[in-house]
Amino acid sequence: MPERLRSDARRNYARILAVAEEEVAARGAGASLEQIARTAGVGSATVRRHFPTRRALLEAVSHKRIEALCVHARGLAEHADSRAALLEWLSDVVAYCVSARGLAAALSYDSGGDGTAGAGTAGDGTAGNGSVYENSCSAALEEAADPLLRRAVSDGAVASGVTVADLIALSVGIALATEHHPDPTAQAERLFRLAVTGLSPGS
Structure with missing residues (x-):
């Protein structure tokens, strides 16, 4: 998890990553970032702020x-x-x-x-x-x-x-x-x- 994140940002990161792990396991590398955002209960911009590229997301997963x-x-x-x-x-x-x-x-x-x-x-x-x-x-x-x-x-x-x-x-x-x-x-x-x-x- 990235250092120096505020507590709410850390919670968002952990939640996004947990959802992303499930989505990638189910759908592979093409998992929808928008679906990840919806399931995690955050905006798409929040997902992209933590994971600016799909590769960054896959590497974290x-x-x-x-x-x-x-x-x-x-x-x-x-x-x-x-x-x-x-x-x-x-x-x-x-x-x-x-x-x-x-x-x-x-x-x-x-x-x-x-x-x-x-x-x-x-x-x-x-x-x-x-x-x-x-x-x-x-x-x-x-x-x-x-x-x-x-x-x-x-x-x-x-x-x-x-x-x-x-x-x-x-x-x-x-x-x-x-x-x-x-x-x-x-x-x-x-x-x-x-x-x-x-x-x-x-x-």
Whole structure:
């Protein structure tokens, strides 16, 4: 929750976020900001004051899951098998992206669909002050998982040149490609294993 908010503003923020979590869980990244405002009993301007873009809202909704993935990455740092540790974490990222609606959109690098959800953002994916909007969800995951990847590369278990950002993009792509599949969890896991092992027999 943002610091230095008045008590009424803090209550509004908490209420909006709780409603947003329910709406995103039900409707995904396209959840209506106007419906969130109505359900929370506040004006649309209040929602946009706390969350000036749809991405900002999705990042707030995804915060707990992102933190859980960061904690898991740190917990795997001393795993004996560096490749297995990295793949275990990445498999969890894919599973979270599939099961937690809105998370894949929060981790993606596009404008989140309507990068102009409210005043203060520009239509080119930049913030109102002209600076590029930072994807704090991806940044947090990259920082937490970087030691896992570096150790796997150092051990010769993963090709050099691979970045955590690449792995997150792969996870997001799999989640978005399978979201309308009859069994998205199973299909996402299958595609993930294909990506990990490659297409050649015996690879």
